[in-house]
Amino acid sequence: MIEAPAKIFSFYRDGFRNMTVGKTLWKIIFIKLLVMFAVLKLFFFPNYLKQNFDTDAQRGAHVLEQITRHVN
Amino acid sequence: MIDVDPSLVNWSRAMFAFTAMYHWIFVPLTLGLSFLCAFYETIYLKTGNEQWKTITKFWMTLFGINFAIGVATGIILEFEFGTNWSNYSWMVGDIFGAPLAIEGIFAFFMEASFFAVMFFGWNRVSKGFHCFSTWMVAVGSNLSAVWILVANGWMQNPVGMAFNPEKARFEMESFAEVVFNPIAVSKFTHTSSSGFVMASAFVLTVSCWYLLKRRHIEMAKKSIVVACVFGFVASCFVGFTGDEAAYEVAQKQPMKLAAMEGLYKGERGAGLVAMGIVNDVKSPGDVQDPFFFEVKIPQLLSLLANREFGSFVPGIDDLVWGNEEENIMGVNTMMEKGRYALTDLAAFKEAKKAGNEQAAEAALARFNENQEYMGYGYLDTPEEAVPPVFIVFNSFHLMAVLGSLFPVIFGAFLFFTVKGQITEKRWLLPIGLSTALLGLFAQQAGWVTAEVGRQPWAIQGLMPVKIATTNLSTTAVQVTFAMFAVVFTLLLVAEIFIMLKQISIGPEGH
Numbered sequence A: 001m002i003e004a005p006a007k008i009f010s011f012y013r014d015g016f017r018n019m020t021v022g023k024t025l026w027k028i029i030f031i032k033l034l035v036m037f038a039v040l041k042l043f044f045f046p047n048y049l050k051q052n053f054d055t056d057a058q059r060g061a062h063v064l065e066q067i068t069r070h071v072n
Numbered sequence B: 001m002i003d004v005d006p007s008l009v010n011w012s013r014a015m016f017a018f019t020a021m022y023h024w025i026f027v028p029l030t031l032g033l034s035f036l037c038a039f040y041e042t043i044y045l046k047t048g049n050e051q052w053k054t055i056t057k058f059w060m061t062l063f064g065i066n067f068a069i070g071v072a073t074g075i076i077l078e079f080e081f082g083t084n085w086s087n088y089s090w091m092v093g094d095i096f097g098a099p100l101a102i103e104g105i106f107a108f109f110m111e112a113s114f115f116a117v118m119f120f121g122w123n124r125v126s127k128g129f130h131c132f133s134t135w136m137v138a139v140g141s142n143l144s145a146v147w148i149l150v151a152n153g154w155m156q157n158p159v160g161m162a163f164n165p166e167k168a169r170f171e172m173e174s175f176a177e178v179v180f181n182p183i184a185v186s187k188f189t190h191t192s193s194s195g196f197v198m199a200s201a202f203v204l205t206v207s208c209w210y211l212l213k214r215r216h217i218e219m220a221k222k223s224i225v226v227a228c229v230f231g232f233v234a235s236c237f238v239g240f241t242g243d244e245a246a247y248e249v250a251q252k253q254p255m256k257l258a259a260m261e262g263l264y265k266g267e268r269g270a271g272l273v274a275m276g277i278v279n280d281v282k283s284p285g286d287v288q289d290p291f292f293f294e295v296k297i298p299q300l301l302s303l304l305a306n307r308e309f310g311s312f313v314p315g316i317d318d319l320v321w322g323n324e325e326e327n328i329m330g331v332n333t334m335m336e337k338g339r340y341a342l343t344d345l346a347a348f349k350e351a352k353k354a355g356n357e358q359a360a361e362a363a364l365a366r367f368n369e370n371q372e373y374m375g376y377g378y379l380d381t382p383e384e385a386v387p388p389v390f391i392v393f394n395s396f397h398l399m400a401v402l403g404s405l406f407p408v409i410f411g412a413f414l415f416f417t418v419k420g421q422i423t424e425k426r427w428l429l430p431i432g433l434s435t436a437l438l439g440l441f442a443q444q445a446g447w448v449t450a451e452v453g454r455q456p457w458a459i460q461g462l463m464p465v466k467i468a469t470t471n472l473s474t475t476a477v478q479v480t481f482a483m484f485a486v487v488f489t490l491l492l493v494a495e496i497f498i499m500l501k502q503i504s505i506g507p508e509g510h
Ligand code: HEM
Pocket: B156, B183, B186, B187, B188, B190, B191, B194, B195, B197, B198, B238, B239, B241, B242, B243, B245, B246, B249, B399, B400, B401, B402, B403, B404, B406, B439, B442, B443, B444, B445, B446, B447, B449, B450, B451, B453
């Protein structure tokens, strides 16, 4: 029973250790995710409705207001 | 007049278009290269010839590079939905949020398991299981395109849902109708098969580079044979699926079809423009000629649009102002109905606020009568319903011309490689070298046709882009765009650099 998780662990460990070009790729993925979530998402792409309203009812009411605000 | 700043709308859509086009550099290559790796590995499994293993590993490395740089670039689109298209996201979020999240989880587990076996599992698992994992990666990658294309298909042809004014949301009425929406089906078949073409073109390009440099000749030739068989079959299939896509567009988005063909005055037995230069200053309803020059194949557009020679294909003018004889309601009439729908929607909102249930119910009943024209109520003029004809015509024709070229290119390379003459036909190699770029142009032109062609709609007939946008300051959107453009340009440079380096190392680098 213990053997299977240990085998899986060593499979991934050896896989990561023996990577060549993969090492560079992981670095790029990591930097990319960091920039995307810690910079872009946080400072440039806030979720407008989540940030400005507390409940779904308020969000629905706001959108309804937006889509009917042109009607006079 | 609708008081939305047009520059805000244009910057929001420019950013979205730029992100989507960037994302789409990597996706088609992933869709097709995964299958090519599976083919190469299956041949290795069947023959036991180590050269096929080297070939498989080489293309797998390039697949991995493409995947690593492309992965998560699509998430930016999701960010943009929340920031720049919040009205739209809210209105449809209920439907697509869950499937897209499930797809993300599915992709994660697939990548953590089969993907890991594919890259880490050589000599660790049996050959058969390794090959099976490669196939699973191919199938899984292609399946993960399903939901996003279903979502896109729904925006082009919103079926199977009803608008609930109380929540300001679309709610699912029929799951099957949404999933088997004919536009979604044709999108999936056309998109995946065009991805196969793209990847085959990529393999051909890299292999031709080796042949030109007289390096890794055996590997290049073997790679070419498999890629050209796949590319030839896929490019023929792309023609069929493209034809199906055009038929569906004609049925569901006739304005897009009219723009694709620069057809202003509808006609029976309409011809398909084989070649033409569009008059870019022509406007709907004026007397100018739509083309400076054009060559038409008689009757073919009628056949493509309705599967019937001699049938009527509506032009832009018919769709804008209506054509009673052909029973076509014009945008001008739909605008009137749309305005009624919006007035009743506003009345519903006010009645609800005032707690007058009876008035709310009456307004809702009136709204339901015209709700299918709701989006037209936002238009300022009927001409606003016409997409930019110059762009749509040219992108469609670029894609179709390239689409006719690919079977010829793959066929020629297959023929000369199998006959053992490819290294002598050096004049062919530069053509092969440029195929990946041509594939990329066709890919991007395809999405430009599909998306610019459906303007001004975010949801066909129900919501124009100017209503889907969040009311932000244009400057905020411009700053975000600039920031994002810098980050993603750097990423692209990194990908090209790593990819070229790996190609120049070649298969022996393993
Ligand atoms: C003769 C060949 C072709 C025809 C008739 C054709 C037709 C079409 C049509 C009508 C659309 C718009 C569909 C919509 O708006 O819903 C489309 C979209 C698209 N095409 Fe093509 N196409 C052809 C070849 C190609 C080729 C060679 C590629 C790429 C290698 C390609 C890639 C795409 C892509 C990526 C899209 C956007 C996704 C979609 O709407 O399905 N097409 N094509």
